[in-house]
Amino acid sequence: MPSAKSKVKLALCQLLTTDNKEANISTAQSAIKEAASNGADMVVLPEMWNCPYSNDSFPTFAEDIEGGTSQSAAAMAEAAKQHGVTLVAGSMPEKHAGNLYNTCLVFDCRGQQLARFRKMHLFDINIPGKITFRESDTLTAGENIAVVDTEAGRLGLGICYDIRFPELAMIYARQGVQLILYPGAFNMTTGPVHWELLAKARAVDNQLFVGVCSPARNMDASYHAWGHSMLVGPFGQVLATAEHEPGIIYADLDYAEVDERRKGMPLATQKREDLYELVDKTHKA
């Protein structure tokens, strides 16, 4: 692989997903083409980009990625190759060995699959009168982290609810990750209060870039996504943000800023690991 760029143009695609998989694939293909034509090095899709966010849809839309029969994975590999971009293909329902996972794939500019990350923390919440969701009714949690060396930098992956668990981001930071990407579909209850806060928190805690990429809000769907795809820099600054409509937002990242912020405020060496420590028991995907 050619050495990674230190300056990268990132595109976060806030796509409108419907209950028609073919249409969702075609929407993603068009967005990747548009982002590439606007000079993006890396293109990111939302959580469940090819499928409505619902426990009814996950089993019927799920595809067998490992078995090599996934229509969606093949289309994304081809799009990455055709348009010469690093593609972080949001997430999609994956079936494997009798289980279903919420899975993110990463492809390089030649369409080679670089990583597969399965959502590690399932979204099971109950805020009475507001939102109740139990991903664990259909999905199984993944157990591996993904540190991915791409031509557009060293990435760490999480999916949506994973952003609430600071330890995962800390593990990535320790492994030299410069950008953590969380495809995510927050909702109208937690989105307004927590989405931006969590993206900023993970960025500031770890002094790295954080990108969150949501589906657009579809009022015809059972789940109304918050939207607001966003890139946050290592000093907690919002570098690009969307509202809730479909669209692509772009941001220019200079990874030198990660080093600069860490030099100015050397949190990693100021930690009191004599008093506390993070124990990493994960495996790489």
Ligand SMILES: O=C(O)CCC(=O)C(=O)O
């Ligand atoms: O953490 C939240 O509030 C939302 C998480 C979510 O929607 C998800 O994990 O899919």
